[in-house]
Amino acid sequence: MNRAVLVAAAFAAAAFGADSVHVVLHAQGRNIQHDGFLLEWADASAKRFPGGDGLTWDAVNTPAGLAGYLRTPSADSCTPRCFTLVVSPQRRYDACFDSADGGQGTWKLFAADDGTSHAEFLVPWEQAALDSAGVYDVRIDADNPCGTQRGVLRLSGVRYVDVTGRVWSRRVQVQTVVIGVLLASYLLLTGSVRRKNRRTESPRRSA
Numbered sequence: 001m002n003r004a005v006l007v008a009a010a011f012a013a014a015a016f017g018a019d020s021v022h023v024v025l026h027a028q029g030r031n032i033q034h035d036g037f038l039l040e041w042a043d044a045s046a047k048r049f050p051g052g053d054g055l056t057w058d059a060v061n062t063p064a065g066l067a068g069y070l071r072t073p074s075a076d077s078c079t080p081r082c083f084t085l086v087v088s089p090q091r092r093y094d095a096c097f098d099s100a101d102g103g104q105g106t107w108k109l110f111a112a113d114d115g116t117s118h119a120e121f122l123v124p125w126e127q128a129a130l131d132s133a134g135v136y137d138v139r140i141d142a143d144n145p146c147g148t149q150r151g152v153l154r155l156s157g158v159r160y161v162d163v164t165g166r167v168w169s170r171r172v173q174v175q176t177v178v179i180g181v182l183l184a185s186y187l188l189l190t191g192s193v194r195r196k197n198r199r200t201e202s203p204r205r206s207a
Contacts (some may be wrong), residue, residue, distance in 0.1 A: 051151025
């Protein structure tokens, strides 16, 4: 049994008996902040998390990796408080809203001024289980304290490559080299002209 079949079987087994939703993610976002997370999300694009009362989510493909968040409006006892991000059968990351460790660095947990709790996540492309075409398939599990069903959100998509950014970087490098060459040529030319002028002026001064 190959790896693809094993991964598919793992996802199917985890989704059994749960409120499960599969989303093919096409959304692309800007580059993430220096701390590794997006600080601004559009409320209009928020979606209901399966099996989670009041729990919403959103995710985008960024040049650095798959980024997303979960948000709960309050500390309601029936709102899922703990989550598991499954990148592959061998790579799982747990986080809880009440945890202080931030979920092993993959999750960033914080409370907003409006009383909502947020859990942002980032899966760098180098850590994602990508196939030869750059396709990923991850899963987020959320346990519902008030029921037996578990919410399962499955996200799949293609790695986002920032071609524009790479082209612009190369363009800036080429322009920098050209400007450097022109500046060096200008300095050499002006220096040569000055030396020539000094030689032509010297006989007049001696006379």
